Amino acid sequence: MPATSKSPLFKVRRSKVHGLGVFAARRIRKGTRIVEYLGDRISHKVADQRYEDKLEDDGHTFLFIVDRGVVIDAGVGGNDARFINHGCDPNCESVIEDRRVFIEALRTIQPGEELNYDYQIGRADDDPPNVDEVFACRCGAVKCRGTMLWPAKRPKKRAKKPAGAKAKSKARPKSKSKSKARARR
Numbered sequence: 001m002p003a004t005s006k007s008p009l010f011k012v013r014r015s016k017v018h019g020l021g022v023f024a025a026r027r028i029r030k031g032t033r034i035v036e037y038l039g040d041r042i043s044h045k046v047a048d049q050r051y052e053d054k055l056e057d058d059g060h061t062f063l064f065i066v067d068r069g070v071v072i073d074a075g076v077g078g079n080d081a082r083f084i085n086h087g088c089d090p091n092c093e094s095v096i097e098d099r100r101v102f103i104e105a106l107r108t109i110q111p112g113e114e115l116n117y118d119y120q121i122g123r124a125d126d127d128p129p130n131v132d133e134v135f136a137c138r139c140g141a142v143k144c145r146g147t148m149l150w151p152a153k154r155p156k157k158r159a160k161k162p163a164g165a166k167a168k169s170k171a172r173p174k175s176k177s178k179s180k181a182r183a184r185r
């Protein structure tokens with residue numbers, strides 16, 4: 001049966017990259033709005049509380065940061081968009097419009113190709129040293145940066161002050177835009 005405009009654009013099945021993945025069921029043209037990222041719309045505070053215990057060794061959540069006020073938790077009431085894996089050289093991107101999140105094709109995608117977008121998970125001052133391992137990327141792209149975090153490397157630490165110099169303690173403002181609970185954006 002020929003594909004009609006009503007046949008599904010994608011299907012969910014097991015992925016070699018991670019768990020389940022989302023695959024093009026037919027040709028998807030560049031610029032196509034493929035799916036909306038749906039789920040429970042919550043505050044950063046609630047997201048932190050919900051996933052506090054998951055942070056240390058398991059980065060796997062279905063959180064997506066919309067802005068300073070809203071995080072979408074696709075672990076609650078989410079749709080297939082939550083199964084789209086991260087990729088460092090992705091064929092899709094996430095677009096935020098009117099505080100809603102859509103996954104759109106960055107280029108034309110052939111049937112059977114796995115969909116992915118760059119999660120660009122934010123770094124935080126209190127990240128554990130193994131944070132890049134926790135969020136290791138195995139997307140297989142030539143340009144794979146090895147981690148789902150963004151930027152690719154943590155900023156270099158400043159050289160230590162010479163001994164005797166008075167240590168200045170700067171008050172560190174709490175990041176308002178970043179949820180402690182790991183979220184893609």
Ligand SMILES: [Zn+2]
Nearest residue numbers: 088137139144
């Ligand atoms: Zn990668």
